[in-house]
Amino acid sequence: METSRTKIYFASDAHLGARFHADPRAVEKKLVRWLDSIKQDALAVWFLGDMFDYWYEYKYVVPKGFTRFLGKLAELSDSGIEIHIFIGNHDIWMFDYLPQEIGAIIHREPLTIDLLGKRFFLAHGDEVDYRSRAFRIIRQIFRNRFCQILYSAIHPRWTFGFALGWSLSSRKKGLKKEEEVSYQGESSEYLVVFAKQYLQTHPDINFFIFGHRHIMLDLMLSRTSRLLIAGDWMQHFSYIVWDGEYLYMDQFEAE
Secondary structure (H helix, E strand, O other): OOOOOOEEEEEOOOOEOOOOOOOHHHHHHHHHHHHHHHOOOEEEEEEOOOOEOOOEOOOOOOOOOOHHHHHHHHHHHHOOOEEEEEOOOOOOEOOOHHHHHHOOEEEOOOEEEEEOOEEEEEEOOHHHOOOOHHHHHHHHHHHOHHHHHHHHOOOHHHHHHHHHHHHHHHHHHHHOOHHHOOOOOOOOOHHHHHHHHHHHHOOOOOEEEEOOOOOEEEEEEEOOEEEEEEOOOOOOOEEEEEOOOOEEEEEOOOO
16 A cells, blocks of 8 residues: 655653553553554654663663564564654663664764754753753763673663662652643743753754653744654653644544
């Protein structure tokens, strides 16, 4: 059947495998149904980080689960759809498994790229989070290759349990502080502050797209530039679409 692939899709923050999901399998199935719904017109799908709540690749071991999601990505990739995955602050340790097995392109740093005639700045968002010195230190440790090698020497039965438990604890603390996930306003929302500063030296950026914050935001920064935060696949089930003419955010409601 002839298809017309003209759209680029963006999604972020599913945290698949997280212990704080009431029904982790249902979240994964809903994400797969969304991918099924876009496969006829998708030119590329960009995942902007934290699609997994924890991911660490040992040489011969990868995390258990995610069978439906990874299988669907492989299907889309085999059909010619580009699959791009940014590492987030939860799934930093992606190496060669996903590129080799499903043909995904892994992005480890913010990316400026032209897509269908417009200039995009794409990132998970933690890369420009300068609010907490402790967060920056932890991020540097997690991204340090020597520290990763040391971590890989620990048996997976210990590292996986530790990481998932830490994530659950962090999420519970975050949920108690509603202000951490609500929109902070233009002067306080650090992704907005960063984008405005970046525009001063890079006025050619048409669209900034981030994940990480778990909020849905579409904000005009200037006459020619917009910022969008993609929400998540935990409560919003949201995504962004670009067809070369219109950029918009939507939510997947189908059950």
